[in-house]
Amino acid sequence: MFGLNSKDSTLLILVAVLALFAPFILNPFPEGSALAQFNAGYPDLMQRFVIFGIFAIGFNILFGLTGYLSFGHAAFLGVGSYAAIWMMKLLTLNVIPAIIMAIIFAGIFALVVGFISLRRSGIYFSILTLAFAQMSYALAYSVLTPITGGETGLQLKATDTPLLSNLGPTEIGRANLFGLDMRTSYELELGTWLFTFNTGYYIAAVCMLIGFYVSIRIFRSPFGMMLRAVKSNQQRLNYTGLNSKPYTLAAFVISGMYAGLAGGLMVAMDTQVGPERMFWTASGEVVLMTILGGVGTLIGPVLGAGMIKYMENIISKINDNILHQWFAFMPDGIEDFLVTIIHPFIGKGWHLTLGIIFMLVVIFLPGGLVEGGQRIGRMFGSGKKADADTGAADTKPAE
């Protein structure tokens, strides 16, 4: 299908089905039940799943294939976001031009940063990209305030008059796709269950599927093979008559464009942007996502992104009151004891939980969640050969 072999087609279809039915899959618990807070099927979070999925898929094309660890990818996300919001402020509230400009600007910026950073490899490359990203962050925060809005960032205002959109004098524009508002949702009530189908989410999901498809094609192309050869033995590649520089630069630009797409989509979903989007922790997050999910695997980055965003939004919302409710059936002393033990790992302490999970994954599953899925697949499906990528997707349908 679409020039993919049957295994890759299966994976693509699986991801498409999961993305399509995500509002159901992520909302397994009825409204009002004690477990309802583990539901992740609300638009805001689902959008984040797919947008960060795109970011991580792109990052994996660079890091997973060539082994070059960029520590400044958030800069491209930010550049894409700023480009997108300016398109909305100046040209049209339709998200398509905004997203296209986000990709183009991020690509151009990645070309410049990559051209300079790729003169070095290993830790020096990482430091150079980090320096560029922090520089972009500092510039957006201070000197470039006329373009970036400085500390407060940019959002759509009543004073904005996009060229192609007819807005009333005090009307604040809303992002749309040919008139279809990004924020519209259709709510489906089935008994005590509530499922939300959001326009913005589905547009982001379509972008993610396209991005995922392109990434599979890149992985299976001669170009992708050369990138893996760069990671394996760059010296041999050069002495085989291949110039590794344009290959790595192209990979860098492509992954920068994915980041730009993610940034543009963020603006399309929620029409605002601030410089903190380019901060180094944001660059670090995508590294964590990729490693957690499985470096160099197709589905891994998406899983990693889903996992981290799920924890960030769900674990962080659990507080002591909720814990007391859960353990209410126990004797008072034990209840308080359990709550005290669990307290540091929830709410603001979700980073601690993430850190522990990350360490466990890196130590026991060097191949990330995908490797975990493969092992489980092998344990159960001893008869049929567990497939590398689909095996993992079966076990963790976070996205």
Next chain:
Amino acid sequence: MGILEIKNVSKNFGGLKALSDVNLSVQENTVHAIIGPNGAGKSTLLNCLVGKLIPDTGSVTFQGQSLLGRRPHEINQMGVSRVFQTPEIFTDLSVFENIMIPCFAHRDGAFQMNALASVRKQSDIHEQAEAILEDVGMLDKRHMHAASMSRGDKRRLEMAMCLVQEPKLLLLDEPTAGMARADTNNTIDLLKEIKEKRDITMAIIEHDMHVVFSMAERITVLAQGTPLVEETPENIKGHPKVREAYLGEAQV
């Protein structure tokens, strides 16, 4: 005029004279060995030929074209392949992928932006890669992970990768270093077989006299950065200067 002409090449590392005024001519379709004691400058000379190092003075020409200032991939595309002391292959890839990469390099040149093409559908590359694997007797190992092969097989694979590109000059940097005698003999047979089948020039840097005397047609002895003698193997053995510089310590 040889296929490879090295004229007045000098290279210093700080105060160390690694090469001083080296003149060397490798004739087409010969096997030319460069021998010499440790520190004689053999590896430096080789690195000057492939673009890894740039000589301080002098000129290096291959088929009349200067190699100076060219990058390794450009020199390779001109028809100069290099085999390393320890086999350099793509250890994370399969044997078949290892062979396909030079096939692509040979067909498409140093860079090709074919990110949406499918490797599966390149039937000409597949045929070529299968043919060369058959040729070196590794077709049954095509799906093997390159890292898990024996050292002898890695060497064989590396040679095959070089040969895909039909190089005119093959540079070998101690191809049998650290090998057991049986493996060494296998390598010699492999090289002889390659030599018989194609029009190829070989320049070998080697410590092992057994390899040198069973293959080389010309031998250059390098000592302290300068060529001492250039002779046929028969004449080298008894040469007093060579004995003094080198063979005195090695048993022939």
